[in-house]
Amino acid sequence: MTEKQLHPFAALQIFRKTLVLYLVPLVNVLFERNWEALRAALRQDIVLFLLVCGVSWVILRASSWSLDENGTLCLHWKLLFRFDRTVRGASLAALTIERPFYFRLAGASRVTLYPMGEPKKRTLTLCLTKGDAAQLADQLLPVEAPSLHRPKGGERAALGLLGANGLSTLALFLLAIRQSRQGPDRYELAFAQINFLAGLAARWLPTGAAWLLAFAGFLLGLSLIRSFVQTVHYEVWHTADQIGSSGGWLDRFEIRVKTAEISYADVRLSPFARLLRRWPVFVTAGGCSPELPLFVYRSGEEALFRELLPEFRMPPDLLARTEQRSLIFFAPAGIPFALCALLTLISVYTLPSLTVTLLFPTVFFAAGLAGGMMGYRREGVWLRDGQLTLRRQRGIYLHSICVFHPDLCLTANQSPWAANVDRTNLTFAFPGRVKLTVRSVPWRDAQKCFEFLENPLRR
Template identity: 75%
Template sequence: MNERRLHPFTVLRFLRKTLVVYLLPLVQVLFERNWTALHTALRQDALLFLLLCAVSWGILRVSSWSMDDTGVFHLYWRLGIRLDRALRGEMLAALTIDRPLLYRMAGASRLTLYPVGAVQKHTLSVCLPKADAEAVADQLMPLVNPTLHRPAGGERAALGFLGANGLSTLALFVLAVRQTRDVPDWNPAVFAQIQVNFLAQFAARWLPAGAAWLLAAAGFLLGASLMRSFAQTVHYTVWHTADQIGSRGGWLGHFECRVRTSEISFADVRISPAARLMKRWPVFVTAGGCSPELPLFVYRSGEEALFRELLPEFRMPPDLLARTEQRSLIFFAPAGIPFALCLLLTLVSATVLPQLTVTLLIPTLFFGALLAGAAAGYRREGLWLREGRMTLRRQQGLYLHCICVFHPDVCLTAAQSPWAASVGRTNLTLTFPGWVKLKVRSVPLRDAENFFRFMETN
């Protein structure tokens, strides 16, 4: 059993957390604004940087890892205190291999191991060379006769929204520049070239420069998010074996996830307005403390064959409206309060400061959309037993989560306020291994009791 060194990028997390230490000496410069203070701050930063480099060198020098003949992964840490960890493949609920662009350039991979039942902060994350990370993953969770799939739904959906967002953001940006500069001889051919002349002329009648810049900034941030999503879904591959399910993909950065099927806590189909428009549904899987931000796969409406093959035990909640009699209005509070405040400010500005009215309409519409999502949750959120599976729907913002519970080790907690007890309702919280929690609000007490009886008999 030969011990090997960790990749030098292991200390990046340490250096990132100590970034504030470099900034402290520069605070004096901001107040004094003189070259002497700047020289002193730079000298202090240089000394701190050398000190942290020495600590980073010590971390790399005294830390190592190894794989023994029985397939056990060992991590050794001997800086100040001695801490050794050992993990077998049978102890893992999932593992991920993350290779952002910077890591790829340096030939590094971030390997994260999720022990069964461990919370997110107790996972084991190490930075290894690419070949070593793949070898460790194959030793701990080997892929035996995998069946591969190439779903293209997520890639096409992200590309479509990216193109639409790019056109609208470019139109708003040109409009903002036009209204800010107010050039008389502005050439309208700029709009014709990007085929958004009509959109820009229509918006120019209603949007002042401030609102146009605000929308352009929001569109730019949304475009950056969509670009990231598109880059992550390029060359996406999904596989399943007798005891595993996983996916890999990415363009600039690579990501791979392997999940042990027997340790899946729940599967989540997230329905958003964009998903409804494209009719492509992303499926997320949580196992222990592993909750990847990328969907396991995306399937198209009407083509559920891949879904049934990858997760044959999944059951969608029934397409029924929840019981809303005497349901709590707490659903509307998080979005309703800021919506009412923004609406009041908009109405006041219409008579006091009309030039801000359109700008104030933007956050009003935003919170109005969240309020519409809350109304959907008020009508749709609930829990049901279907074909021997616990299923539930819960609303978060604009996302409606359709969830099927897989893992039998789930803790149910019912919490009632005096008002909820008087009307026979309760908040039900499901706690899974890894302390992952799901909360369903204002559930009829008889439905919660059915869940408790189902768990007792199963």
């Protein structure tokens, strides 16, 4: 078992955490506004930079890692005292390999290990060379005879649109539909919207708000491009005991998840997903929650879905019982919506130039209020085909969730008002300290969930 050094890019994490230190000396420059203060600030920044470089060199020299033939990783620290952390491949719930563009230029990879039951802050991240990262992943979570699936055409477009970049989807959804029908280059098409947004802002908004809107449109365009770039060379695969995906163009990524350690699978339904008739599926294992969906399947074509996750069951297509249900669903968006709507009405008579500007937050919170209405009508828990399923509303997303992991903690929280109407909030706590809360559930439905989890023969 040979000890190996970390990649020098491991020091980037130290530089990122100390970035604020370089900005502190520049604060005086903002107040003094003279060249002497600037030179003094630069001298202090140079001293801090050299100090951090020295600390980084010491850490790199004192750190090493080794991997034995049994698939056990050991991270070593030898400076003044010895510290070792050991992770066995059998104890992992998931593993990710990330290679951002600047990492690829230096031949580096960032490997993150997710031990079973550990929260996200207890994950282990290593910066290794490309070859060492591949060797480590193959030793800890080997992939044997995988079945591959590569999304194409509309499925790939939906994968990019329905990922975590919700704002891109919200602002540029119609743009993406136009692209898929007419076929212009996606990069040119995204940037072409900047001129349109700038013209719209200049016509209707005050100068400051116009600049903010144009800048926001620019960022949204970049975000949409990033979503599509992530889907280049994307593929999803599964074996007898694992499921995973890989892809990316400028930034490469790979994820490997043990099927037995999946806490839950989440189908996120948004208004745009309903229009596309394609459902993105996310999985969570321990503290690992990938940014992109594992795959996207078309409504009515669940063959791949059943092949990858045969135990998954969607919650029944039923409306939740709303009699005497709590109005807490409307509070997060309803209160700011009422305030913005009131300010908008007042501005019509007192300051008409701000009316259009105030309409933007009003519409934003109105969308959140519509999401609250969806949660009021659809949120709940059900048992279906021996699986515990639930729906919960967050923003404009309705999460349809199937619970996989049997080792979870279920908590019922009742206020005096909820107890009076036989309702409760259910909180599901999964390994990795991941929690899901379903609000205002009828107590008889909660009792069924407790009875199901207490049954030792449920699996």
